[in-house]
Amino acid sequence: MNQAEVTKLISQLKISPPTRLRKFRTPRGPEGRLDTLRKTVTALVKHERLELNRARALEARMYTERLISDAIRYGDCHKTTMEMADYWLIEKQLVHKLFKVLVPRFENYNIACTRIFYVPRNMTDPRYSKAVLELRGNPYPSLVRDTSSNKNLIHNILLEEAKKAYRTKKYAEIAAKIDAVESTVGLENPTTTESDGNK
Amino acid sequence: MRLNSLYRCLSPKIPTTHLNIRRFLSLGPEEYQRQSEIFISEQKRQRESLGRIEKIDIQYEGPPENCNFVMNKNISTPYDCAKHLGEKFKNGSVVALLNKNHLWHMHKPLPDSCILELLHYQIPNPHVVNKVFWRTCSFLLGAVVSDAFKENVEVHLHSFPSPSVKSGSFVYDVQLNLDNWDPTKTELKVLSLEFIKFCQKEQTIEYLDVDKNIALEIFKNNPHKTKQIPDIAAHNGDKITLFKVGPHIDISRGPMLPNTNHLGRVTVTNVIKLNTDIEGSPVYRFQGVALPKVINLNHFAYGLIEERGKILNAGRIPNDHGTLNEDNSFVAQVN
Known part of the structure; x- marks a missing residue:
């Protein structure tokens, strides 16, 4: 069982x-x-x-x-x-x-x-x-070079810049979305008030 | 080496009038040979004018141990010192550091006794090394571009801005007699392959300081370089620093890598037409990314870097009204 x-x-x-x-x-x-x-x-x-x-x-x-x-x-x-x-x-x-x-x-x-x-x-x-x-954690010097923690190495600089470019692109997209939503909201309000006024 | 794929795509757009001036282009085997002959004869003349050989004392600092070398004045280079240290130092050193403050090309003769250090890609603060690497990539891109096109495409190298790794790509601005060329993926791939093949030849990058007149003679068929040379010479004590890789010669302040085999992954990422007031044909900005051979990166991460390299580089766009700074790039005149 x-x-x-x-x-x-x-x-x-x-x-x-x-x-x-x-x-x-x-x-x-x-x-x-x-x-x-x-x-x-x-x-x-x-x-x-x-x-x-x-x-x-x-x-x-x-x-x-x-x-x-x-x-x-x-x-x-x-x-x-x-x-x-x-x-x-x-x-x-x-x-x-x-x-x-x-x-x-x-x-x-x-x-x-x-x-x-x-x-x-x-x-x-x-x-x-x-x-x-x-x-792991032995007292000897490391056998492999540490290439990830040094931010000044060329590939790390390039990756950092790629990250920044990606972020600015995403922020721009988000901002565009918010603008689009706000503009539609802004358009709706005047039409409703106008229709109210007409009544 | 001519790009057939490039030719096929581009040939319909090329006006027939340009075919007539093919003989005067700054490229092609005859032009390369003419430039090389001047360069080599000047190099030979400088060597022969040395006279009696004097000895200098080079104090090497760094791994495997500090030591002293007795070298020949104005003949021995940091590369010769590295040969004494072993293959690892010979092949891995990027640039020499003299007296802890002066960067020195590996193939440039040492003029005096000094303290010598050899820098490589993995030092704790590799800012200067990265800059040397990026500058060399720009220089090599110029060499690749000037040889990649069919003979009926007129290619005039203009200049490259000061190397900045943070800009995400290395750059060479080139004048091409192509209107509105938008490179396809295949064309970029072919350019990248040409670049890789060029690097695989493992050519040494030679250094030579020449007088203004000799530089003007070498670049007499390049209208842009001819204009730039007097400005550069005025800032550099009437001397022009030339670098030669294979048959290609270019002006740069330097220093550069000692050999093209330092480059690992290379990609030409984009070619963008620039808005400039330079007379004649349009100027295109060739962009690329590269990594040293000793730095391994997985293909995904490298793909991100490549994507970033496609964005137009923010480096200074060349124009007709500007002076040159010491790095062979244009700076607007301040009145």
């Missing part, structure tokens, strides 16, 4: 997970796969920015997102969450970092707490495609 909706059982992530998990070639099968990813997740929580192979980065991102979102949702007094943190973070001092540093940082985020950049492919050796995976 009162079955819980399956999709509501785990917290929804702010990234779109793929439909299938990526396989990594390890002799130890699925467990070996998780072991490699544990190393990456631990390193990400520790260093906050990593350069990885693209597949590894995308896969580790999902597990990190899940771990942090669970930590935010349930807190450090929840047994299962603590067990998960214990499993994913190989270095145990990082468990404290997860609950005391990362949870307060990401509590009020509306966006994902990790960020991924695809590194341009090396044309001489295109087999490996790299990516940079980072936690």
